[in-house]
Amino acid sequence: MSYQVSEVSGAAIVALTGDVDLQTSPTVRQKLLETLEKHKRVVVDLSAVDYIDSSGVASLVEAFQVSRKKGSSFALASVSAAAMRVLSLARLDKVFTIHPSVEAALAPQG
Amino acid sequence: MQDQLRMLSEMTREFTASHDYKTVVHSALARITKYLGAEAAALFLLSDTGDTLACSACVGPVDITGLIISAKTGVVGRTVQKREGTLVRDVRLDADFGAAVDSKTGFTTRSLLVAPLSIGKDCLGAIEIINRVGGDGLFSADDLVLLETLSRAAALAINNFRLTEKIVQRERETHELELAAEIQRDLLPQPLGREFPVHGINIPARSVSGDFYDILVLPDGRIWFNVGDVSGKGMNAALLMAKTSSLFRCLAKSAEHPGQLLNAINNELCETNSRGMFVTMVGGLFNPANGHLSLTNAGHEPPLHFDPRTERFTAIPADGPPLGIGQGIAGPDGYPVTEFDLAGGMLYVFSDGLTEATTFGGGMLGIDGARALIREHAEESPEIRLKSISGAVKLPGQSLRDDLTLLVVEDMASAHGPSMPVPSADAKSTDGEIMRIRVPARPDRLKLIRAAVEQASKYCGAGEAWTFDLIMAVDESCQNVIRHAYGGRPEAGDIVIDFLRRGDAMEVHIMDFADPVDPSKVKSRDLSDVRPGGLGVHLIKSVCDEANFVPPPPGVGNLFKLTKRLPSNIK
Numbered sequence: 001m002s003y004q005v006s007e008v009s010g011a012a013i014v015a016l017t018g019d020v021d022l023q024t025s026p027t028v029r030q031k032l033l034e035t036l037e038k039h040k041r042v043v044v045d046l047s048a049v050d051y052i053d054s055s056g057v058a059s060l061v062e063a064f065q066v067s068r069k070k071g072s073s074f075a076l077a078s079v080s081a082a083a084m085r086v087l088s089l090a091r092l093d094k095v096f097t098i099h100p101s102v103e104a105a106l107a108p109q110g
Numbered sequence: 111m112q113d114q115l116r117m118l119s120e121m122t123r124e125f126t127a128s129h130d131y132k133t134v135v136h137s138a139l140a141r142i143t144k145y146l147g148a149e150a151a152a153l154f155l156l157s158d159t160g161d162t163l164a165c166s167a168c169v170g171p172v173d174i175t176g177l178i179i180s181a182k183t184g185v186v187g188r189t190v191q192k193r194e195g196t197l198v199r200d201v202r203l204d205a206d207f208g209a210a211v212d213s214k215t216g217f218t219t220r221s222l223l224v225a226p227l228s229i230g231k232d233c234l235g236a237i238e239i240i241n242r243v244g245g246d247g248l249f250s251a252d253d254l255v256l257l258e259t260l261s262r263a264a265a266l267a268i269n270n271f272r273l274t275e276k277i278v279q280r281e282r283e284t285h286e287l288e289l290a291a292e293i294q295r296d297l298l299p300q301p302l303g304r305e306f307p308v309h310g311i312n313i314p315a316r317s318v319s320g321d322f323y324d325i326l327v328l329p330d331g332r333i334w335f336n337v338g339d340v341s342g343k344g345m346n347a348a349l350l351m352a353k354t355s356s357l358f359r360c361l362a363k364s365a366e367h368p369g370q371l372l373n374a375i376n377n378e379l380c381e382t383n384s385r386g387m388f389v390t391m392v393g394g395l396f397n398p399a400n401g402h403l404s405l406t407n408a409g410h411e412p413p414l415h416f417d418p419r420t421e422r423f424t425a426i427p428a429d430g431p432p433l434g435i436g437q438g439i440a441g442p443d444g445y446p447v448t449e450f451d452l453a454g455g456m457l458y459v460f461s462d463g464l465t466e467a468t469t470f471g472g473g474m475l476g477i478d479g480a481r482a483l484i485r486e487h488a489e490e491s492p493e494i495r496l497k498s499i500s501g502a503v504k505l506p507g508q509s510l511r512d513d514l515t516l517l518v519v520e521d522m523a524s525a526h527g528p529s530m531p532v533p534s535a536d537a538k539s540t541d542g543e544i545m546r547i548r549v550p551a552r553p554d555r556l557k558l559i560r561a562a563v564e565q566a567s568k569y570c571g572a573g574e575a576w577t578f579d580l581i582m583a584v585d586e587s588c589q590n591v592i593r594h595a596y597g598g599r600p601e602a603g604d605i606v607i608d609f610l611r612r613g614d615a616m617e618v619h620i621m622d623f624a625d626p627v628d629p630s631k632v633k634s635r636d637l638s639d640v641r642p643g644g645l646g647v648h649l650i651k652s653v654c655d656e657a658n659f660v661p662p663p664p665g666v667g668n669l670f671k672l673t674k675r676l677p678s679n680i681k
Contacts, residue, residue, distance in 0.1 A: 022553040022556055022589050085579070086582065089649055
C-alpha cells in the first residue's frame, strides 16, 4: 500500500494504491485524520485500491465521522471494483458520498 | 521366703499388666526398698552409646532422676561392665566408689546393693539399693540374690516396653507415610485430557515417592512442566518434593523462562534446605501454538527429543547443577536455557527410575532400552504409551527399585496436523484437500494468505468476482484470529488453513491454537450503525453459504469453517 496527498483548488486529494488491510490500515487512518486537520475538503481516490478489508473500511468510516463533526467535506472518488464490492456488501455505498472521478468530486458543488 | 515370693509375684504381675513403664519401675523400686528396709533406690539405664548411665527412676530422700553417671567407673559402672551383682557393705572400703554424687546431693551413702538389668548377653543398666536402715544395717548375700531376681524381671519388662514402643512408633510412621503419600498423589496434576499435549505418569517405589512431575497451563495457552527427583527417600524427601513442587507452581506464574524459574527455586531452597538434600529437575515451557520449547536441566537425566518420522533421538544434556545445593551455584548467568522447536516430534523427560529399572529379562533397562520402548510404543496414544513404557519395567507384583516418572510433550499441532475431514459418501473425484498453509498469525502475513486463497480458488476454476469474495471472507476470518483469538499479540501462534473441494463447494478451514473463542461474542454488525468494527463477520456471512465455528480436531484451539458454493458453471 502507498498513498499520495495532493492539493487541487483548496481540496486535499488522498490517493491510495494497493492493499488496504489490517497491516496497512493504521497508516491510512492516521493519514486521513491528519489531512482532515488541515483541510476543509478531502477527497479519497480509491481507483488504485486492489483490496480493502473491514479495517480499511473502518478507517474511512472514522474519517467520515470526524468530517461531519467538523463540518468538513469528505468524499470518495473513482472507487475500484474491489473497494466498491466491499463498500456495497457493508451497505456503506449509501453512506459515503461517492463520485465517479476525482474531477467530478472537485466540480463546483451546487 | 513367703514374703519374697509374694513380692516377686506382685511385681512381675505389675510389669506385665501395665504399659506405663516409668510408673511400674518406680513402684517396683519403692516395693523393694521397703522390703529390704533400705533408705533409697535408683534405676539406671545405659545410653545408646553404652558410655553413660542415666537415672530413669528413684526413691528416697533425694530425687536424682535424670542424673547421668559413667558406665565405665564407679560401683554401678562396674556392675554393668561385669554383668554381676555387687554387694558393698561399706563404701569407704570400696576403691570404685566415687563420692561425687553424694557431694552433689548432700546424701551420705554407706552401703550399696547393685544388680545388672540383664537380658541374655545384653545389659540395659542396673538397679542400686542404698543404705540398709533396719536390722543390723547391713545388706546380706540373700538380699543380693533377691535384687538380682527382681532385676532380671525388670530387665525383661523394660525390654518389652521398648519393643512395644518401637512397634507403635513404626505404626505411627507408616501411618504418617500413608498420609504423605496421599498428599503427594494430590500434588500430581490431574490428567488434562487426551488432546492435551503434555502427559505424565508417576509410580512410587515405596508409598512415598521422591519423584514428581507437574503441568501448569498459563492463561495464554503456554504450558509449564517439570520432572524432578529428590535425593533420598522417605518422609524428608517427600516434604522437600512437596516444597519444590509448590515453589514451581508459585514462581512459574511470574517467570519468563525456565532458566529464571529454576534459579529462583534454587535460591528459595537454599535459604531453608539444610539437610544436604537436593533436587534434580528438568523444567520447561512449551508453546503448543508453534511447538516451541524452552528447557532447563538442573542435573537431571537428559531428556530425549524423538522425531517419529525419522525415529531418531536427540538427548538434551544437563546444563546446570541440581537445585538446593548452593545459592548462585549455576554461575553469574544462572541456569541456562535450551531453546528448540519440537517440529512435529516429542520430548520425553524421565527420572532415573526408568533407565535404572530392572527389565523382565533381568538387568537394567538403560538409555538404549528406554529408547527402544519409546520407539516400540510410538503409535499409541500418549496416555496408553506412558502406561505401556512404565508397565514394561515394572514387574507384576513387585515394587520398583526406584520411583519412576515419565513425562511426554507432544507437538500435536504439527505432528499429525489437524485431522482431515472424512469425505462424504457422495464424494466426487474432484473432492479432497487442495492445499494447506501454515503461517504466523500476523497482519503482515495476510497478503500471503490472500494470494493462497486466490490460487486455491483458481485451481477450482472459479472466476474473479467469486474469488474476490472468498479472499475477503478468508482474510476477515484470519483477522479475527489475529485480533481476537490470539488477542493481537505478536508471535502469538500460527494459523493453519485447509482448502478443500467438497462436491460443488469449496471449504476453507481456518484453525488456530489459541483458547476457544465464545462464538456468541462474535456477532455481525447491526448495519444501521456505522461505527467501525464488527464489520468483518458481516462481510464473511454476506459472501459465504456457511460460516461457523465447528468442534476443532485434537490439538487445535478453534476451527472456523467457511463453505462457499462454486459458480454453477463449474462441475
